[in-house]
Amino acid sequence: MRKIKQIAQYTVLCTCLLLEVSVTSCAQKQVTTLAVGAENFTEYLPLLKQKKIAVVANQSSMVNGENLVDVLLAKNIEITKIFSPEHGFRGTADAGEKISNAVDAKTALPIVSLYGKHYKPSVSDLKGVDVVVFDIQDVGVRFYTYISTLHYVMEACAEQGVQVIVLDRPNPNAHYVDGPVLEMKYSSFVGMHPVPVVYGMSIGEYAKMINGEKWLKDGVQCELFIIKCKNWNRDNAYALPVKPSPNLPNQLAVALYPSLCFFEGTVVSAGRGTDFPFQVYGHPSFTKGDFEFTPRSISGASKYPKFEGEKCVGYDLRKINTKDLRKNKKMDLSFLLNAYGELKAKPDFFNSFFVNLAGTEKLRSQIENSLSETEIRKSWQKDIRQYLEIREKYLLYPDFTEK
Numbered sequence: 001m002r003k004i005k006q007i008a009q010y011t012v013l014c015t016c017l018l019l020e021v022s023v024t025s026c027a028q029k030q031v032t033t034l035a036v037g038a039e040n041f042t043e044y045l046p047l048l049k050q051k052k053i054a055v056v057a058n059q060s061s062m063v064n065g066e067n068l069v070d071v072l073l074a075k076n077i078e079i080t081k082i083f084s085p086e087h088g089f090r091g092t093a094d095a096g097e098k099i100s101n102a103v104d105a106k107t108a109l110p111i112v113s114l115y116g117k118h119y120k121p122s123v124s125d126l127k128g129v130d131v132v133v134f135d136i137q138d139v140g141v142r143f144y145t146y147i148s149t150l151h152y153v154m155e156a157c158a159e160q161g162v163q164v165i166v167l168d169r170p171n172p173n174a175h176y177v178d179g180p181v182l183e184m185k186y187s188s189f190v191g192m193h194p195v196p197v198v199y200g201m202s203i204g205e206y207a208k209m210i211n212g213e214k215w216l217k218d219g220v221q222c223e224l225f226i227i228k229c230k231n232w233n234r235d236n237a238y239a240l241p242v243k244p245s246p247n248l249p250n251q252l253a254v255a256l257y258p259s260l261c262f263f264e265g266t267v268v269s270a271g272r273g274t275d276f277p278f279q280v281y282g283h284p285s286f287t288k289g290d291f292e293f294t295p296r297s298i299s300g301a302s303k304y305p306k307f308e309g310e311k312c313v314g315y316d317l318r319k320i321n322t323k324d325l326r327k328n329k330k331m332d333l334s335f336l337l338n339a340y341g342e343l344k345a346k347p348d349f350f351n352s353f354f355v356n357l358a359g360t361e362k363l364r365s366q367i368e369n370s371l372s373e374t375e376i377r378k379s380w381q382k383d384i385r386q387y388l389e390i391r392e393k394y395l396l397y398p399d400f401t402e403k
Contacts, residue, residue, distance in 0.1 A: 034238075037167035037204065037227035038063045038135050041075075044165055044227045048077045051130035054121075056083040056114070056153055060137035060169075060242045068135050068167070069107060079109060080129060085136060085149040086115045086245070115145075119189065120152035123160060131163045137244045138203040140173035141258045142182060143190040143357050146244075150203065151192055151210055158222035165225045168204030168396070172254050174234035175400050176200060176329035177391075179258065181383035182359030191359045196384055198258050198331060200400070201391060204228065208394040226396065234400050237326060246301035247277040255325045256317060259332040265354025267346060268339045269312055273298060273305025281335055282314015283307075286342050291316035333373045340367050 037044075038061070053072070055061075061068040072079055082089055082104060089104060089111050102111045112118075112125055126132075132153060136146045150166075157164045179197025187193075193215055201209065204226040211221050232238070243249050248257060253276075260278045263270040271280040273295030282289055284307060291314050295305035315335070343349050350364050358364065366376045392399070 032231055034170070034232050035230040036063075036169045037229055038068050038071075038169075040227055040230060044133075044167065044225070045075065045077070047163075047165060047225065048072070048131060048133070051078070052128055053077055053079045054081050054083060054126070054129045054132045055079055056085070056132060056134040056136060056149065058085055058089055058136055060240075060244050061135040062242055068133075069104075069109070072133075073107060079107075081125075082107075082109050082111045083114050083121060083125075083132070083149075083153065084111050086145045114149050114152065119148070121156040126156060126160045126162050129162055131165060132157055133165045133167065134203075134207075135167040135169070136203070137169050137240060137242065138171055138206075139244055139248065139254050139257060140171035140198060140200065141261070142179070142193075142195055142197050142199060142359065143261060144245075144257075145189055147203065147206055148189045148192050150207060151216070154207065154210060154222045154224070155216040155220065158216055158220040161223075163223045163225065164207075165227060166204045166207045167227050168202050168229050170229055170232045170238040171200075171202050171234070172238050172240060172251070173198055173258065174200050174202060175326060177384060177388065178329075178331045178380075180358055180360045180363055180380050181387055186355055186359050186361075188356045190356050194387070196380070196387060197359070199387075199391070200234070201394070202229070202232075202234075202396065205391075205394050205396050208396070209391065212394055213390065228396055232397060234397055237323075247272060249277070250279075251322050252318065252320065252325075253278040255322050256320070256332075259335055262336050262354065262357055263339070265351055265357045266336075266339065266349055267306075267343065267351075269293075269295060269306045269314070271295075272302040273308060276316075276318060277302070279318050280314055280316050281339065282312035283339070283343060284310050284312055285346075286313040286339075288342060289313040289315050330377075333376060337367065337373060344368075 055069055057068055063071045069079060069082060101113055104111055134150060134153060138146050154164055177196055177198055177200040181196050182191045182194050184194055207224060208226060211224050214221065239251055248254050257278050260270045260281060263281055268281055268283050271277040274293050280291060280293055282293060292311055294311050295307050297303050297308060340349060354364055355361055
């Protein structure tokens with residue numbers, strides 16, 4: 001009997017220890033679980049109660065599998081309208097496609113397009129609005145237009161005395177800074193600020209920089225609140241749960257986008273009109289490529305792709321490992337230099353859009369004058385160092401230089 005009692009006591013002790021380990025393990029797991037800004041309800045819902053809200057959102061504005069708009073409505077937040085960026089609220093419009101105002105079929109809320117000729121919310125758009133909530137997945141590249149939409153939203157709100165709350169999300173390209181810094185005389189909707197092509201900041205950090213550097217019109221500043229991500233480090237790879245736009249369907253496309261988007265300003269196709277955009281490149285006149293593809297019209301992604309119906313010879317980059325790209329921590333100019341080498345006899349290799357993407361005329365000139373990638377990259381370094389000093393003031397998360 002005594003032995004049985006000892007065994008019972010031992011069993012209870014082991015069970016308690018196992019429970020303690022389990023609880024501790026769960027607690028540790030909970031501490032290290034990443035939470036995007038939109039999931040941190042206790043930090044921003046009190047700022048929205050009893051106020052009229054407008055939301056800047058699209059298909060990437062997801063919270064636990066639901067769109068932020070639906071979540072906020074379920075929590076009795078009074079949303080009066082939705083502002084939508086390029087590609088629309090549901091993310092089904094082609095790049096550059098004009099988007100009209102509409103009504104969301106699910107919520108019956110009015111949708112105001114902030115693309116086309118209407119980049120900036122008007123006085124009437126913001127009439128009666130107390131707070132604008134901005135929640136869109138960025139990819140950390142200067143010519144990705146969601147940060148331009150952010151700029152105009154902040155500017156309009158600053159002028160009308162409306163608060164802005166940015167619900168931060170991790171930037172999948174935040175682990176490095178690279179590319180030429182934009183010269184302000186080439187500022188456009190695909191590049192509004194004097195930053196490198198890859199700027200190494202979350203969209204919340206970027207919003208702080210826009211405000212702090214007084215880049216808004218006439219130096220105005222908005223009343224800005226950033227709801228940070230929890231347990232995010234820019235050195236950690238972040239897999240996007242939803243594709244941020246129709247032509248960035250996966251992690252590889254997101255990682256290659258800073259390098260391949262330059263082809264939008266050339267005669268070369270970056271794979272629009274295929275099932276693997278920004279993962280291949282080619283041209284009908286290429287002779288050295290090891291891959292063939294034929295662009296086609298794809299509704300909601302590429303309605304009128306370059307070389308529609310023509311066979312392109314090119315290069316398939318899908319064999320590249322995204323982990324290797326992360327280790328390199330730089331844009332890859334070899335694709336652009338290789339393509340120019342094959343087609344430099346064509347006087348129209350570059351179009352006028354290339355300067356907008358590069359943010360400078362120097363890159364085109366350097367390529368035309370046969371500078372190497374090393375020489376081109378060296379020409380960026382002074383401007384990048386100056387940018388890094390500015391950037392440092394606005395970081396909300398440990399920098400990638402910290403170990």
